[in-house]
Amino acid sequence: MIIxxxxxxxxxYISFDxxxxxxxxxxxxxxxxxxxxxxxxxxxxSDRDIIDEHAIPIVALDExxxxxxxxxxxxxxxxxxxxxxxxxxxxxxxxxxxxxxFNTNFLFSDEPKQIFTLSVGGALIYKAVTTAxxxxxxxxFAHVQSQNVKFFKRLYWKELxxxxxxxxxxxxxxxxxxxxxxxxxxxxxxxxx
Numbered sequence: 001m002i003i004x005x006x007x008x009x010x011x012x013y014i015s016f017d018x019x020x021x022x023x024x025x026x027x028x029x030x031x032x033x034x035x036x037x038x039x040x041x042x043x044x045x046s047d048r049d050i051i052d053e054h055a056i057p058i059v060a061l062d063e064x065x066x067x068x069x070x071x072x073x074x075x076x077x078x079x080x081x082x083x084x085x086x087x088x089x090x091x092x093x094x095x096x097x098x099x100x101x102f103n104t105n106f107l108f109s110d111e112p113k114q115i116f117t118l119s120v121g122g123a124l125i126y127k128a129v130t131t132a133x134x135x136x137x138x139x140x141f142a143h144v145q146s147q148n149v150k151f152f153k154r155l156y157w158k159e160l161x162x163x164x165x166x167x168x169x170x171x172x173x174x175x176x177x178x179x180x181x182x183x184x185x186x187x188x189x190x191x192x193x
Contacts, residue, residue: 010095013063013102013104014060014104014105016061016124016185017105018056024059024061028059028074031073031074032047056076060096060123075089084141085129085140086140087132090125090142100118104117104123107185125175128140129175129177129180130185133183139177141173142172142175143172144171144172145170146168156179158173159171159173160174
């Protein structure tokens with residue numbers, strides 16, 4: 001008799017927020033380590049760097065009946081010069097990379113743009129850029145791994161250049177800020193620990 005391992009249950013309610021508590025901050029770091037150190041092997045022990053000292057972390061949290069279950073996605077944003085923001089360390093738990101059409105909280109202030117709920121990664125990108133836009137953003141950039149360039153282009157980003165970072169090909173890309181209106185949910189930043 002062969003017993004198959006059941007697939008991981010994916011919750012259909014996901015909130016996008018800033019880590020407030022020690023447990024979600026720890027999960028944020030663990031997810032980044034799992035993706036960038038263990039899975040992709042870009043870094044050996046830790047992917048933390050000097051940007052983390054001033055970056056704003058953003059997390060995707062799955063929920064069951066209003067109770068947060070786990071951090072399933074992460075990204076960070078930082079202002080590197082006045083009104084010029086960057087996003088980096090975008091990652092999603094492997095069980096949620098293909099999860100789509102979920103219910104959201106702290107992402108859209110009005111009617112959701114369907115393209116951003118087609119993936120947890122897309123929703124994290126939306127949360128990152130709309131937060132930066134709220135905080136004062138004239139340009140938003142990211143270095144995107146080559147396998148993700150088409151995905152970013154579908155989310156209204158343009159490719160500017162190709163570069164090698166940490167031994168992997170990346171594209172320097174810029175977001176079309178007209179597709180990412182300032183988010184009133186960014187006000188929750190006041191409560192970040």
